[in-house]
Amino acid sequence: MKILALTLIIVLSLSGCMRRSNVEYISLQPYTKITSPSVSILAPSSYPKTPFKTSTIHPKAVIYLDRTIPNMMREDIRISAEPLKSEYSTLDRLLDKKLNGEFEEYFITLPLTEWKMYNTFERGVNYYKDYVDFVAGLKCGTSVESQNIAEGIGSKKYWTFCPYYDKQGNKKYIGIDYRFYFTFNQTTFEGSDNVSLVKHKFEEIQLQFKYDMKEIFDSIEIYDMDKERMEKEGLLYNKKYTLETESNAKDKSLKCTYIKETDSWDCIGRETGRHCTRKRTEKYIWDCKDK
Known part of the structure; x- marks a missing residue:
């Protein structure tokens, strides 16, 4: 397997770019390595004839991927390393050994906020779950929501946050915002010329999206994490992201x-x-x- 090295800093020198309103879009072949100052990932390998793309419009500290699989789904993924500010009290628990061990029970039973409850009416959100994932050896909090299907298109949105200590002793977190938009009943996405002859079931679409995310999560490297401190404080785990975790959590x-x-x-x-x-x-x- 040949892994291609790619950094967001030098993407303009690569071939295979599309120019649209002075913004460069770079096609990413399977297993292409994309790096930012703090983190790197490998591009997923599925559907190689419909590769993920990245854009230079986003800051260098953000890794951004998206693609549209015609008449099936659009995938939109953003990954960044951010300072963990004091107001993120829920995430702060994951950097305390005792609270880290109790985090899953706390997080999965955490009631919806009032504004999330109102989103039932405001945005047609009819699915909310909170649960624990493992990414790059870190215990992470994941939240997911889904909206009603409108005009043949629906969406499912995920947010995963993974706190850690960097090598300067600062609290940081990897933030992953990932979502997919799915289509049924021969509804086409913008940019799709023909209706697909293949009828995709929601379960099939969701499973493919999760396989793509598993490839990304399993490939994540965090360059500035203080692994020695994290190990000493019992905050690193020999666990990986699994596909079934969401289905075991309760819908809030x-x-x-x-x-x-x-x-x-x-x-x-x-x-x-x-x-x-x-x-x-x-x-x-x-x-x-x-x-």
């Missing part, structure tokens, strides 16, 4: 019914059983009780 989203007599919404957690109500006119004021 709400199923809501409008009560005309009280002009309010009565909601129940789809899998948590959490009962929440709010007045129709009070978007972010909820009264909730656990099951």
Whole structure:
């Protein structure tokens, strides 16, 4: 297997670029190595005739990949290393050995915020899960949401955050924002000229996306992580990302019914059983009780 070295700093010198409004788009062959100052990944190997692309419009500290598999899905992935600020109290737990060990139970039962609950109405979000993943030996928090299908196209969005100590003793995290947009019933994405003769099921589309992400996660290297400190403090794990973790977590989203007599919404957690109500006119004021 030949691994091609590629850095975002020198991508303009590569061939195979497309110019669109003064922005360079670079096609990435399977296993191409993409680097930023703190992290690197390998481009996934699936669908080599429809390669991922990256763009020079994004800062050097961000690795950005996207592609559209005609009439199946569009994949959009961003990876960056960021300072862990004090307000990220949930992530900070992962850099404390005791709290790190208790993090999974804490995170998977963490109630939805009021604005996330309101997204049931605002953006048609009908699926929320929080769970733990393992990336580059780090324990990470992952959140996922999905929206209703509109005009034949739906979406599923993931956020994975992996805190670590860098070699200067600073708290940082790898942030991975990854999502796919899927299409059914012969609906075409913009840029797709013909309707695919292949009918893809949602489970097939989602599984392919997860396989792509597993290749990325398994290839991640973090250049500035203080591995010696992380190992000494028991914050590194001999575990990898698995495809099944999401399916084992509970869906925290709400199923809501409008009560005309009280002009309010009565909601129940789809899998948590959490009962929440709010007045129709009070978007972010909820009264909730656990099951």
